[in-house]
Amino acid sequence: MTEFRRSRSGASPAARPALSLDTEATFLKGAGPAVAQRLRGLGILRVRDLLFHLPLRYEDRRKHQSVARLRPDEDALVLGRIVATDVRIARRRVLRVVIDDGTGGLSLRFFHFNEAQRKNLIEGHWMQVFGTVRAGTAGPEMVHPQYRVADSAEALQPERDLTPIYPLTTGITQQRMRGLIEQALRLAATDAELAQALPGLDGPPTPDALKVIHRPHSDEDARQLLEQRHPAQRRLVREELLAHQLGMRLLRSRLKSHPAHRLLAAGDAVAELQSVLTFSCTGAQQRVLAETAADLQREHPMLRLVQGDVGSGKTVIAAAALLAAYRSGLQAALVAPTELLAEQHLRNLSQWFGALGITPLFLANRMKKAERAAVLAQLAADQPAIVIGTHAVFQEQVTFSRLALAVVDEQHRFGVQQRIALRDKGGTRAPHQLIMSATPIPRTLAQTVYADLDVSVIDELPPGRTPVVTVVLSNERRDEVLRRIGEACAAGRQVYWVCTLIEESEELDAEAAEATAARLRNELPTLHVGLVHGRMKSADKDAQMRAFKDGISQLLVATTVIEVGVDVPNASIMVIENAERLGLAQLHQLRGRVGRGAQASQCVLLYQPPMGDIARARLETMRSTTDGFAIAQRDLELRGPGELLGRRQTGDIGMKLADPMRDAALIPPLQSLADRWLIEHPALARALIARWVGDPERYAQV
């Protein structure tokens, strides 16, 4: 059979392109139009992209394991004779099969199966299965293992090599993917572009490294790959990190090359804002105010991230920048990740701006049509404006007549793609971008994720704050906690009681919060207990928050919706129920809601025993430190960068092999290498970006 099939569009064989890495993947054998479309969903357009579609992990199917030695949670390949099959109809149909390899019986369960499959499983025949072992009631079992059946054991040999497991999409199997990559590898052997030496990078040449990663042959290769220390892996990790640095640098220089509005009023705006503040700014705030004011006066857009722990006073920085735009006769927007937080910003900023005679506009999804239309009209009109809202502000229907600045609160939910989209909101001039994050990111990770941004750090809390004391208590001591709450409220203090997510459902979450509020009202009958959760109407939520802020309610039961930014200085106790369910970043954010006033504050982390090791380590971290950066570092160690940044951001980093945390030490030399490459090898730089980041246009067209 030939290696390629004819184009489906009816082109004559003569028009068939000679296959190379630059050919569209659809010309490969086994990749018709339907498959090609699915490949596109994975970012694979050309044959070359297949080469850089790397295994997520490997499965070791090189040896049959004996049933007697199986351990729960391990992946294993097992060969046995089918000794029993039956179909049970309990709540749903289940096909159960038992195989025996002479050392014991292994149960298999299938919930999805058809008649042909069932008939194929004949008692006395042999079955080779691969799957994760679980401890069943009657010995080891596997649920939906992969399997092969034959009438003799000889027909079911183990694999000779490690089995690479690729990221897939529906409609493409591992086998299909392996077949396609096999063809790409054959073409790679003769590709000149791929064979180019990469100056400054040592290790095996790219084509050799790729071959090992996709098709490990020797036992030595297998061992090193499984331990993640193969020279081929190390080489490709460095290539990927370099490509990422190059891409981010290119993105930055493109964004920076656009003209921006010079906000010459920026310096005066800082002084003007300070004249209405009831406090004086910390040294760290002053420094960051000066940094942003300098940026805003340049003729190219500011791209700045302001990092500061919860309560460090980032809002002041945002306010000064917004005012600078307004006083320059232009428009500025501040967006927050939740409506609750946007409303709070509106309240706070309305106080400061109100004193200066400015009324900010508000824009959110759940607004009345007419109200919304009025705001849109004002933004489209040729007049200065400050608008505060959720990300709805940057939706397509919103047109600004002269947007000069976008402030984004909580950067970890805002990625590169959105930063690029933002640029287009400003018309001929690109808006300045100020991004604020209360998720302290360890430097090691920041240098990868924010390689395209300048970073300012507010590393000082406003004076007069007493550090929060944290205690970790088992649910069995709930009564004690209630007693303490009663005493504290009697003394005029206020308390948050946070219910954590039980299911991935806002609805159930809301129900749980309602039940908790009811229970607490019963247990603490003298207190006024408020309640906020994600399913409440915006106005109700607002009323509840306001009542708490005004001291009308003493105890506020809330879901994790209050996680970011909510500010009630008189609240000095934070109780988090089932704290073992939350990650460190979230716990830190929640704890940041207290300790904002002068009085001593407490955070009570309630847990339901028994607790796993990681949960225990998390709560111990919370108990022992309030330093956001230390907590972030620990979080990264316990969970990996993906979770810390949230899924969207990981998608944006889009790393295939590299792990910015594990590989942190590799990054600094690659940063200077990237600078050199952009000057000395610009074409090679583009090629490397295309290989690793995929669509080079993503950076190039900015």
Ligand code: ADP
């Ligand atoms: P962040 O957004 O960084 O978590 P905020 O901007 O919400 O913090 O500020 C937290 C609280 O501290 C607010 O009530 C704010 O008014 C107050 N604040 C900010 N800066 C200062 C300061 N320099 N001195 C005293 N209070 C401050």
Ligand code: MG
């Ligand atoms: Mg904030």
